[in-house]
Amino acid sequence: MSELEKLRVVIGYEFLKHIRRKRLYVILGLTLLAEAAVLILLPALQGSYPDNVLVMAAILTVGPSLAAIGAIFFAGDAIAGEFENKTGFMLFTNPVRRTTLVIGKYLAGFAAVIILIIFGYLIITISLLAIYGTVPVEMLKSFGLALLYGASVLSITFLFSSFSKGAMGATVITLVFIMVISPIIETVLMLTDNPHWFMLSSAGDSIATVYGGYELFMEGLPFGSMNGGMPFELESPNVGLTALAMAIYLVVGFVLSLWISKRRQLA
């Protein structure tokens, strides 16, 4: 039996795991809730939806962004869980390469992330069609960036999961890295007028800024014009560079997680 056939088997059963577990449905619910909050609160607080469909599309990317972050909850226990829960004593005694298992787990996790992101964009599409009667073509770019962001978040989570003792630890470390450390460094770089496209948080912003940058986003909301009262200039991330950054996180994170997982012992 070839490793490719074994990979297909691993993907199938790992995907079944995601389907059977509650977390997929919790994140689907949270995505729906985030979109509903935007759709209800915006007209309630501002009186109406923004005039520009691009602004509304950008604001609604909160759902898919959240869905991409959901990757952390799929991958946190992917590797660490096998060691922590002792399921590895059964799985790793089968004649299958550790790399095949990790790749299978990654692809199954990514399939689950794709479902979440598609769900988010489906809500955006329906909402924009209902409100504006049109959907901007930029949404395709945003969708592609959201997939890339989800894949890179998944890789980083796999990396932390590959050396963490427990699944909870891996999940928390990744959340702190993506939601706290990366934005702090990004802000410091922005304040000191340095490039910040390589930060994962900046790359994540491009899912929304691809519709027209921070300028469009700010003008569409009642904050006034660009940089009103801000102590620094908000520079929109370059889509090409942020895509490159995400690709680097994806490849480096995943290759390192493969290398560590292969060497890790089940003592």
Next chain:
Amino acid sequence: MSESIVIENLTKYYNNFLALDNLCLKVAENENIGLLGPNGAGKSTTLKILCGLIRASSGTASIDGINVAQKPEQALSRIGAIVETPEFYPFLTPQETLRYFGRLRGMKGDELRGRIKEVIHLVGLDSWINVKIEKFSRGMKQRLALAQTLLHDPPVLILDEPGLGLDPRGVVEFRQIIEEVGKQKTVFFASHQLTEVAQICNQVAIIDRGKLLVYGSIAELEKKYQSLEHAYLELTGGVA
């Protein structure tokens, strides 16, 4: 008769702790051998190295002539193993679990379906075959572990305290199953239960602090030390 398991100068350090100290052991084909020793003697470490779960600091371990460290997939295809207290994915049923592991071992279709039924029946989990494992007790998981060990009918069984968590009836049933299947297989069996080992195995290896103290037939040991228990206690420094 050829050798199923060959352990040569196996040494394992966990940081500065020496768990195995130049251990050498050869197990002939279709032989049932009990691996005995006090806690921390190196039994589980030996089995884990044989199953490719950990790497030896030095020395080699081979299954049917295949070096486990060099060709782990080939070596693992020859064994069925229960190591420590195994856990299963709670969201799967025994049927799904065995299908997963069976397919990873290249089994499929009617052959796999039939074999799953057979081993599930053998370990007495027929009425639980489609129940999610999250509802299983420790003993039921242990039964399932034995079922997955036998699923692909491997020539070598590596068992680490397989009776752990079983009720008295389960222990007896387990022993009977291993005794029966062990007639045509090599069984490498680590346990603290001397009576269990004496009933299943014809040979024992007693190790302590990672070193082999004695390796021979139970009959010989009983002759020399009066009983297996006396041999164990005397060799491991206990009171005989």
